[in-house]
Amino acid sequence: MDLLLEYREQLLAGLVTTVELALASLVLSVTLGLLGAWAKLSANRAANALAGAYTTVVRGVPDLVLIMLVFFGGQVTVNAIGTATGLWDYVEISQFVAGALTIGVIFGAYFTETFRGAILAIPRGQIEAGISTGMSRPLVFRRIIWPQMVRYAVPGFGNNWLVQLKTTALVSVIGLQDLVYNAFSAGRSTGALFTFMAAAFVIYLALTALSDLGLRALERRYSRGVVRA
């Protein structure tokens, strides 16, 4: 316990990085997920194909491969383009940016499917009722689709988020000093690996438990008019 207290700042800094990374990638993936769901459901063939390719590729490759590809390959590519076009000098992609981008893009594919399913779960007739009342498309989305979509999406959203939160642990392999990285290095230098990994275990569990509470509140808020079995 003394050991943990001695390293508390390092653990805390790791925790902050983990939470920041998770939230940054969540914002990106929800945005991509909404765009992806819209593209998959739109009548536009090109949008369908693009979204289809996105989800197929991303969901078919291990997360770790993508993270390393973006971090090591992305930097080279960006700088090659910079040199070729002369538009920018040497750019260094930070581990944080590479991690947030990659995890955001990966989970955007899962959110695409979650949101697509949620929109399809809304009875078509309710949308027609909105259209026949003279509502514009944005109004139909805001007043009828969105509130019900959130309700149908909460369970899948919660699942995705928990996996996403845990996936941030992978960025320790590209050297980002998140919770896992800091716990592991503290454990190694003190020789008390078990103690520090147990601490990481407890902290992750606390984060997911906290998320669960938030998700339940969200579900309650958007369950108006639902008859419970």
Place this chain on the structure above:
Amino acid sequence: MTEPALRVENIRKSFGDHEVLKGISMTAAKGDVVAILGASGSGKSTFLRCINLLETPSDGKVWLKGEEMRMTDRRGIRRPADLKQVERMRAKLAMVFQGFNLWSHMTVLENIIEGPVHVLGTPRREARDKAAALLAKVGLSDRADYYPAHLSGGQQQRVAIARALAMEPDVMLFDEPTSALDPELVGEVLAVMRALADEGRTMLVVTHEMAFARDVSTRTVFLHQGQVCEEGAPDDLFRNPQTQQFRAFLSRMN
């Protein structure tokens, strides 16, 4: 000459190679109640949905109080020329659906004021007062704060009618409003529709209720295979069917 409330001319609709509507024309003066009959697959629901452009007709024109719904061809696909115009006209062409289609995340009251507040821009307070009056009219004053899932089918359909009335429509379109109801609930919905007919509402009613067509409609139209097969005053039509198709239909329904 005053313009009819609704005029449609030569409505055609194809799904792929299959032509569902083969040129239907119809006029409804203010206060007319037009009952539209036909076997399933005769195109009667599709016809109704073409009037407010829930389905885009392949051809034909629609006028509401003399204003033509402008259509255009873009890359060979027919579409509205001006979406804003269509939205404005839809607001005056209220529709009541077979499956009620109330918004399940809103209470009865919220369902009714949604269109007035968000489409017509009526102040919320005024919309609430009007909704209360409409709920009294359909006999559901005590259900304002219920969600649709807690109402019977007949009650949901009456709320849907109140929701349509709240838009102060020029023409009301009913798409088989009693077909999804248990038999003992049909009467309460028909009673409300009768009351609307009596107060001079202009209505197009696609229905299987022969008694309603005979007693309430000012004109009955029988569709067969996407065309108007017979039409006229209900008394003449039911007593003296002219075509083999309508006779066969009537004998099946009785």
